[in-house]
Amino acid sequence: MKKLLLVLTLVLTPALGWSAAPGGDMMDPNVNPHDKASLQRGAQLFANYCMACHEASMIRYNRIAQDLGIDEDLVERYLIFKPDTLVQETMTNAMSEEDAERWFGVAAPDLSLTARRHGPGYIYTFLNSFYVDEDAATGYDNTVISGTAMPHALESLQGRQQGVFEEQDGEEVLVGFEVEEGTGTMSESEYQAATQDLTNFLDYVAEPVKAERQRLGVWVLLFFAVFTVLAYFLKKEYWKDVH
Numbered sequence: 001m002k003k004l005l006l007v008l009t010l011v012l013t014p015a016l017g018w019s020a021a022p023g024g025d026m027m028d029p030n031v032n033p034h035d036k037a038s039l040q041r042g043a044q045l046f047a048n049y050c051m052a053c054h055e056a057s058m059i060r061y062n063r064i065a066q067d068l069g070i071d072e073d074l075v076e077r078y079l080i081f082k083p084d085t086l087v088q089e090t091m092t093n094a095m096s097e098e099d100a101e102r103w104f105g106v107a108a109p110d111l112s113l114t115a116r117r118h119g120p121g122y123i124y125t126f127l128n129s130f131y132v133d134e135d136a137a138t139g140y141d142n143t144v145i146s147g148t149a150m151p152h153a154l155e156s157l158q159g160r161q162q163g164v165f166e167e168q169d170g171e172e173v174l175v176g177f178e179v180e181e182g183t184g185t186m187s188e189s190e191y192q193a194a195t196q197d198l199t200n201f202l203d204y205v206a207e208p209v210k211a212e213r214q215r216l217g218v219w220v221l222l223f224f225a226v227f228t229v230l231a232y233f234l235k236k237e238y239w240k241d242v243h
């Protein structure tokens, strides 16, 4: 029995660990792999605002077309900006790693698996935590990756977000954010919804079969439930003669 408990603990501990995001409190993006409209909006935001620097090289455009219910010619028109790219190809960009390092100091990481590695909350919180820092090379700092080399790619949507500081024990501590009015094209709730869609898309990219897995999971559990009842009556039948 003790051995069984030990094995169960070893098997279950890492699974539980995954749900906790590193680096303090993360906002919950409420990802939903079944919400295709959200995933489509997220895909478009990703292609428009992120792919200049980032890739999602583990997913093909035609897989996205199939999973998200978009026609392949729409995918070609709205998601593919790199010349001569076919829908059978993966979401890569034209930037070489050397150029990226020269421009930003670090290469922008491939975002294919970021949602699995750090959790979707990490991406969502990161996108909502840029605040103006005049001393930073990009003009922004971020609470999730402090001193980040990534510019605030969604500044035109969100606007200029300032950090709100309070003095605690003689130290300036960041306690919140405030967006300068009229500097972005979206309201606060629209920006949160847009970054939720974007996070939802990156969470889908990190595990494209998630929606299918969850759908099948329900049937598997139902099967077990029915099978348990059958097995119970079968057992009763067999043991009837033994007693």
Ligand code: HEC
Pocket: 045, 046, 049, 050, 051, 052, 053, 054, 104, 106, 107, 108, 109, 111, 114, 122, 123, 126, 127, 145, 147, 148, 149, 150, 151, 153, 154, 198
């Ligand atoms: C101008 C180039 C550029 C654009 C555009 C850009 N990023 Fe980044 N991004 C970077 C760089 C460079 C880093 C590495 C930052 C660091 O380590 O300080 C990064 C890091 C990240 C990370 C952290 C990854 C990790 O493994 O910790 C996430 C998440 C991310 N970007 C998401 C996005 C999203 C979503 C968009 C589109 C809205 C976007 N980025 C647009 C350059 C960019």
